[in-house]
Amino acid sequence: MILILTIFCKVLVLAVPVLITMAYFTLIERKVMAAMQRRRGPNVVGIYGLLQPFADALKLLVKETILPTRANLFLFILAPVITFVLSLVGWAAIPFGSDSVLSDLNVGILYLFAISSLGVYGIILSGWASNSKYAFLGALRSAAQMISYEVSIGLVIICVLLCSGSLNLISIVEHQREVWYVVPLFPLFIIFFISALAETNRTPFDLPEAEGELVAGYNVEYSSMGFALFFLGEYINMILMSALTVILFFGGWLPPVDVFVLNYVPGVIWFSIKVIFFMFTFVWVRSTLPRYRYDQLMRLGWKVFLPISLAWVLLVASILMVFDYLP
Template identity: 65%
Template sequence: MAEIFWGTIWPLVLLIVYILVIVVPLLVAVAYLTYAERKVIGGMQLRQGPMFVGPYGLLQPLADGVKLFFKETVIPSRANKGVFLIAPMITFILALIGWAVIPFGDGLVLADINVGILYLFAVSSLGVYGIIMAGWASNSRYAFLGALRSSAQMISYEIAMGMIIISVLLTAGSLNLSEIVRAQAEQGWYLFWHFPMFMIFLVAILAETNRLPFDLPEDEASLVTGYNVEYSSMTFALFFLGEYANMILMSAMATILFLGGWLPPFEVAPFTWIPGPIWFILKVCVILFVYIWARATLPRYRYDQLMRLGWKVLLPISFGWLVLTAGVLVAFDLVPG
């Protein structure tokens, strides 16, 4: 009996504790990302942002959450009920499971799997299902149009993203996320080696998470709010949480691929005193700031311009860079492993 407990049940309990240690701070981060977004955009537009609930408006996300929780869940009578209810859950769960492979520090990772980057890529490519199912199940024109736009957009930008990831993988010589960061400790951050790819990656993750200037799926001016127009209360909140958790996940991915994950910027005294996870969080925050900055600054793209940018500009450049990377690695005999 004791053997079963220590061999099977205890690791499971530990696993659940680890998962909670990742998920609970993540949800708090999501709540405060909405707050940060409103404050930063407020600052950029010379407004105050939320300031009444709690000191400096710090309790505003809590108030929003409580409000959404007490609203009535309306299911449209002509909706496809099962799919309608599963869609927000899929969006939310997919935004959470990606975190299983993210290394927060050296060895601080829930699942240190060999194909970590492929796993992240798979999770982000599944994200489209939540949206397309929501759009279809709502049985509403606006929602369906939003879903169609969104799936075309996400598939298009995923390809450019894949090419960028392959360039990084070739340089690092591993699909394991921790190994990619360790390779950057030796070779220097890929921000410098792959700088054009870093910029394209930033653009691609904006499109991949349906954020401005590419938020055509929820284009409020032409589609009301797109795929989630029929959703209310907690079902809407799950979409909302999923979108923001995805933003943080994509920022973490960019941090690992280009900004050296948990590594300090310089290997000298005052920087090395700060522990790795803190550096990781700081870098993620920088990329999240870019997300918000883009939202406050840029107007929305038109749909054909979005497709043109993805297929005719970003994809050829990242393809070319991939060939260049491979060529340089082979020519100078730098191929790792």
């Protein structure tokens, strides 16, 4: 019983900050986009609009849940729950410091890759169970898009694993004490971050939610808490991909240079600063770039990113073997 309570407390300590961060990420996104477009943004609920996320959550919570007459109700309700739960369980393997991780898995990177691959099931189920052509087309688009860019993400991760010689996320970060992997693997970092935008269905790759064509995509029939769970899952996934980018390419919780003053700053602070920067980049990209056409999206994934990432796997493996640098 004590063990169960301990695990439950650890999960709460991880889940609550993630949910609060996600809530204020939505506020920051609206504020930043308003500033870029010379608007005010949310500024009514609370001081400087700081209570706006809680007002939005309350509004979604009290709205009526509408269930389509011809929908498969069990799968219709299950789909957003799957999406939300999978977005949360991925955080179990994310290390915030050398000793700050819920579950220090030896195959942590494979665990995260498996969880991200399962995320497509919630979207497919929502589109199919809604019994709506628009929702189904949005689900098909999203599934094809996520599968296409997961291939490039996987090949990029293989290059990082070749350099570190470990599947453990803490070990990957510790191998970057001398130099962050973004320096030797900069083209792969660009591919990874763009693929992360596509993986999370964010602008300019928000084709599953193309308002002009599909109304709202796979979640068009959802309201109230069903829509809120999809919303939560999407934003938590964005924060997760930002954290993974920091771990794989930017030294995780390590400071930029090995200086005593910088080393004195807690690792969690460094990790948070880097993650916030990439969260801001997600918003920046949304504010500035137009949406891709679907054929451009697929061509970029299969004809550009896949050959380049595959060539880099061969190049990195060859260099490590020739110079006997394999860990």
